[in-house]
Amino acid sequence: MSTETFEFQVEARQLLQLMIHSVYSNKDVFLRELVSNASDALDKLRLAALREDAPDADVSDLHIEIETDPEARTLTVRDNGIGMSYDEVGRLIGTIANSGTAQFVRELREAQDTGSAEGLIGQFGVGFYSGFMVADEMTLVTRRAGEAQGTRWSSRGEGTYTLEAVHDAPQGTSVTLHLKPADDEDKLHDYTSEWTVREIVKRYSDFITWPIRMTPKRGEGDDAAPAAETLNSMKALWARSRDEVSDDEYHELYKHISHDWREPLETVRLQAEGTFEYQALLFVPSHAPHDLYNQGYKRGVQLYVKRVFIMDDCEALLPPYLRFVKGVVDAADLSLNVSREILQQDRHIRMMQRRLTKKVVSTIKDMMTAAPDRYATFWREFGAVLKEGLLSDSDNRDALLAVSSFATTHSEDEPTTLRGYVERMKEGQDAVYYLTGESRQSIENSPHMEAFRAKGVEVLLLTDPVDEVWADVVGEFDGKPLRSVAKGEVDLDGESGEQADGEREKQSEEYAGLLAWMNERLDEDVKEVRLSSRLTVSPACIVSDANDLTPALENMYRAMGQEVPRARRILELNPEHRLVKGLNKAYQEREDHSGLAETAELLHGLAVLAEGGRPKEPGRFVKLVADSLERTL
Known part of the structure; x- marks a missing residue:
């Protein structure tokens, strides 16, 4: 088979140029990457042999070998592991078009400090190409264990690479780096120096379970070739x-x-x-x-x-x-x-x-x-992942709750544990309150928070998607129920004793007619219209029944392909708001209530918008708002 030349993709060429003109201060990482790849190849071959998947493979002396040539300025890392076929080389080495390449290029350009930059090599799985930090050209020769034909891959990192079949390749993989010309920096990092190679292997790869060998150069006057030395301890x-x-x-x-x-x-x-x-x-x-x-x-x-x-x-x-x-x-x-x-x-x-x-x-x-x-x-970094265990691992749920922390209205900066929340609960408070949303800001601006803010009742602010699910599943902590401030009825007055039952009964009687009419008028959209004890500023809000799914949870299930019926929700009115008072007065004074229908519809639409939802018919809602504004001029 003749030599074939291929072009790297655009992102791959950008990545290679970044490697060649590297921002990395510690270029030693290329050697530990190549040694690590060789170790993986040996692991895979031994496992294949144990499972009898590679019957013709030679596993008698599995090892990694490093060879330096100061005159030719080359460094070779060789293993007799699993190797690669021609197609595998083209797929695994010849292209860098793996997911995340564009992100790697972007983050590498943006990385300012050495630690941040060096962390990206392994994270994006492009360690093989780190060889271009020190080499003008890289050549790889490989033969998959049990196959007769080998493959040679070569590139100068300038946008193209070559592939050709070879018939004299030993089992395993050999990577040869044609090092860049020596300069002042190379005096400290001479990768053709046996001492430099020993030091890097000892520092980064001493624990690798395969022998990493290097044969010292024959000294002047020595007749016998020196024996290969093992550079690592191989201790697990x-x-x-x-x-x-x-x-x-x-x-x-x-x-x-x-x-x-x-x-x-x-x-x-x-x-x-x-x-x-x-x-x-x-x-x-x-x-x-x-x-x-x-x-x-x-x-x-x-x-x-x-x-x-x-x-x-x-x-x-x-x-x-x-x-x-x-x-x-x-x-x-x-x-x-x-x-x-x-x-x-x-x-x-x-x-x-x-x-x-x-x-x-x-x-x-x-x-x-x-x-x-x-x-x-x-x-x-990992809190959102760990909280998945609150759903799936009932055996460790209590332990996971104990190590979880949450944003809270108690502090702008410091999250709280559930234990800390319970210890701060007000006298008479019988539940741990929370609200879910896309961000802290959107939750704090929610109408559902108004009475809690006014009365100084702490609320957990849950912004991870998984929070929508686990809070319902867990149900309680330390005997205290977890209760969403956007679900069910909230009776903060009963907890603080600030409002007499008689006062609430009076309001219920005063608004009974309006509520009954709005229940009938908005029957297609809401399950119930009732007075609210959670609003202090807004005219209305939408809440879910205690046992209903939240809209966010409904959408989550639908995104996963699960059909769930869309639940009608509850519209709560603030009896102290001027708009609601005015609507109630108009209802009581007029015999014909048809002219109030648009105001009732507007109240419902405003409540939907306030929680981040979308009116059922956005175009109609906009027209109602425009007509209402026009009448005020």
Whole structure:
């Protein structure tokens, strides 16, 4: 097969140019990326051999080899792992058109500090191309284990790459970097120097379980070729005692398995002994990945059995609401040939999931009290995900509620826990009040908040989409019901004792006729028209019945393809508002009420708009408003 030349896509060319003219101050990251890729290839080959998926593969001496050539100014990272076919090279290496490429380019350009920029390489999965930070040209030669034909890929990062079939390629993958000419900076980072390579491998890749070898150059006067040296200790960090491992080593392991070059927020160790033994080393990231909420997001931790890598992204070990957790679990008594389907049913796996989940949640609780700044970072990045567990994990619901925090009218800046809210509840208050919405500002401006603000009753301000669901499901905290201020009837006067029952009865009698007429007039749109005890400024508001779905929740279910009947809601009127008083007076004075129909319709439309909804017939509503304004001139 002849050599074929292909063009990178536009975004890929932009990315390559950013790599070539890199904003990264620490260019060493390219080597740990290539070593990490080689390690993954070896893991995949050993697993394929265990499952007899690669019967002709040579697994007798799996390793990574690094070779330097100062005269040619090349650096080669070679492995004898799973390798790639011609089509796989074109798909995985020849293009960078993965989801998120445009976002990577944009964020890389905007990144100002070194830490922020370097974190993007692994996050967007473009580590292979970091080689262009130090190389003018990159060449990759690979052959998939068990296949006869190999493939050569080559590019100078200038917009094109070449692909050709080769017949003498060894099993695995070899990446050769043709390094840029030496300059003053290269004196400190000479990647043809054996000492530099040793130092980078020791610092970033010491824990990798495969030997990373390098053969020293033959010295002058030496007749015999020197033997290859292993540069890394190959010690699994999770199998070593805490005293033997530094935080830096833990952090490098995290960066290796997560492809996130920021340091983790928290490290979680667990060693289970007894009838079923396993070790776990988990990490809570400090930053949510860009695709955390995408359907295709790869979740789960790495699974090992007796130090043998079994699979990446083992979903069965942690629930979906902890999908941001990265790490390693090494079990002693699982089959080496275990599959994802078997894992879902394995009782040991279920036992491990329960224990690991409790450990992670208890770690978050400890962080909450011992390191509030780190907890604040965690909640900002992952709080919305963790709250999904309030719906799906009834066993840990109380523990999850205890580590959750919410925006509140009690403070502009500091969120509150439910425990803190209950401790501040007013005398006689029997419920925890909340309101959901798109933003804090929209919630605070809601008519539903008026009486609560006037009477100084604290309200939780819930702005995550999941809040619409979990608050209904959870129902209560510490014996106190969770109650939406936009649902059911609210009796704040009864709690504060400020309004006598007789006064309310008098109002009910005064407005009985108007309410009955409006109930009949607006029957198609509302379930009931009644007087409100939650309004102090606005003339009207729309509320849901205590057991009805909110409009936002209805829309959410419909977006998921579930048909739900559209519930008629309740229109509440403020008996102290001049517009409502005027409407009631006109109703009582006139025998013909047909002229008041437009005002009743306007009140309903204004209430719908006030909560962020849309009138049933926007064009008609606009005409009614225009006609009403015209009559005032």
